[in-house]
Amino acid sequence: MAVEEDRVTARRAQIFQAAAAVFARQGYHNARMDDIVKASGLSKGGLYWYFKSKEELATGLVHQMLTHESEAMQAVLNSEAPAAERLEHLVRAFAHDLTKNPDRASLALELLALARTIPDIRTCFDTHHEHFVERIAALLMEMGGSSARQLDTHAAALAFTSLIDGMMLRWTLAKSPFDLENALWEATEVLVRGVQAPQLR
Amino acid sequence: MAVEEDRVTARRAQIFQAAAAVFARQGYHNARMDDIVKASGLSKGGLYWYFKSKEELATGLVHQMLTHESEAMQAVLNSEAPAAERLEHLVRAFAHDLTKNPDRASLALELLALARTIPDIRTCFDTHHEHFVERIAALLMEMGGSSARQLDTHAAALAFTSLIDGMMLRWTLAKSPFDLENALWEATEVLVRGVQAPQLR
Amino acid sequence: MAVEEDRVTARRAQIFQAAAAVFARQGYHNARMDDIVKASGLSKGGLYWYFKSKEELATGLVHQMLTHESEAMQAVLNSEAPAAERLEHLVRAFAHDLTKNPDRASLALELLALARTIPDIRTCFDTHHEHFVERIAALLMEMGGSSARQLDTHAAALAFTSLIDGMMLRWTLAKSPFDLENALWEATEVLVRGVQAPQLR
Amino acid sequence: MAVEEDRVTARRAQIFQAAAAVFARQGYHNARMDDIVKASGLSKGGLYWYFKSKEELATGLVHQMLTHESEAMQAVLNSEAPAAERLEHLVRAFAHDLTKNPDRASLALELLALARTIPDIRTCFDTHHEHFVERIAALLMEMGGSSARQLDTHAAALAFTSLIDGMMLRWTLAKSPFDLENALWEATEVLVRGVQAPQLR
DNA sequence: AATGAATGAGCATTCATTCAT
């Protein structure tokens, strides 16, 4: 039984990997099931055994990716380091990972656009984002927001996550590539400074 | 002659409007040329008289939208008000506009995703973004960056534009809608504070 | 009135020339009315003023070409020279003309194929061919067929015309071009010899 | 494996037959893929599984027809009979076949016209014709050409093949049908007599 | 479980023809 499970998991992983590569390169709509079949090494019927439609495959892929990302994030947040360091680690790890796998950023944009059209995917992203914002807000709070700044903290968290997505997007599309890790960390610093700085008015 | 030009312009505008509505609702790939034809009030052949392919139509639409946006931005920047006010005006106008036309944000995401696949569209966005960043950088500089902070200013401008795109994206996808104008302005304030705050380390 | 007629004739000739060139190069079905419009120097509406459909244009073109060819043939046949010389002249003139205007042969094949589908064109060719065969038969008879060979003469005429069409066809399609005039005249000689030779059995 | 091959061959044959019928009746350009689909008994996708475009289908059809024809010719030429009889057999079999299947002649004209536009088809015909001429030349030589007449023999072979094509063409287009077998054999006799007759000049 | 041949609804695009000006 466990062996069964393993094979299923392995096959699905195999397919996810193929789909990720194909979607990243060609985009969801320009990707043919046959392309994914070819990339996966399975047969057409085989693929449809594990995913009953292209949409379900995309949805599953989003789910898997966001789960991974969430776990990776949690791992960093669970560390013993001071909040500021955890934040930096988070940012750098994220940027570093994308820099090494630029396709991931491309894929993310593709799937994000898909969220507009496919409700399940939208829900996935939505939930993920909410958790993300909460964790960041907590982190920022811990970093030195006085209780009087709670609102600011939450707003800053939203700003932070938006910043990340927006910069990833810019980075994937920009023809003249820039150093994502650096840019992202600089931006984060500015943001953090802004949160901790005394109110202007 | 001028009349000719006018008709051509009018027709193209008419088609752009139809395409914008359809792309916003259904997405580029789920949009049928027939849908746009229907929405435009022209005939199929008529549409193809002005745009020789679906792709060219999308490209033209991106061009037109970015041109409009750039001009709107310039108009705000040309005002006599102090820099800080111009920035606020810019942010609020942008957010206000989207709030009144939520489809625009949706459309923007769609077209942004298209940029991955269609080179001409990518170029349009790229150029537009570069100009955008430059203008914002100039504005931030004017707002009080000492020359010693030039680098920060540019980084902050990049952060700012990323923030805008990212938040617009979040806003379109979020199921629980939030006040875009408020969130964006708060985030902007944090960012500005961060730029003007004394270096932390 | 006569001036009117002249203009009409001139315009039609102008269009025929354009259509001939376009059909020769692209074939009837791959030719767009716009191509012919462009080649003719007229406007779309202008072309349709003189020919009310693509098919009518093709039909008119066939008619005009066959009329010309028939007249050219008649001119040669009307000469005072001995029959054998007239035949040679006929063959050489025909081949010479095609060699100088290879498009004509190509066009002929195209229109011949069209005859299968367009009844009017088929009728044109049919009538033309009948006359052609009759004239050739008369010529061959004059060249020395005894009355006892009348049947042979007619058969030979049919053979002769078939030979011409077939060789023209081969010539247009052959990738390694050959000397049409020479080949055709040699073949004619063989045929003539065969008609004049004593019955074998 | 052999079963696989067989099915593929059978399907292709099935499609060729349908295409031949449809092209013969309507012509290549007036034939709709749907017509062929209907005639073949397959589905649209099924047809496209075996031929990836209309053009490829036509090309394949030409190839198949010429291969068959070449084999049929070879079969006749391989017989033990004297050369003259083999020639007669060849001519009569060819004509007889067409008379029983008039569509074949019609189809041949259609495909011949296609050769003007589709390079692969042109090449097929070209190669076929070359072989045809060579075989006929050899046959004529065997029939009694002295070595002094070698040139004439080749010319006569070219004349012969042209004659066949031309007469088939005439026969398909003629409204008043004639006896193809008879006409063709008579013409052949004249030609042969011409080759064997003493030089005139 | 796995295969891949077969299905058929769906779609972008074309192009002969028309007609208001």
Next chain:
DNA sequence: GATGAATGAATGCTCATTCAT
């Protein structure tokens, strides 16, 4: 007579999905 913008039916081809083996 002439123009060319506008029409819309027509068509080759695609591709997600199915199902007999």
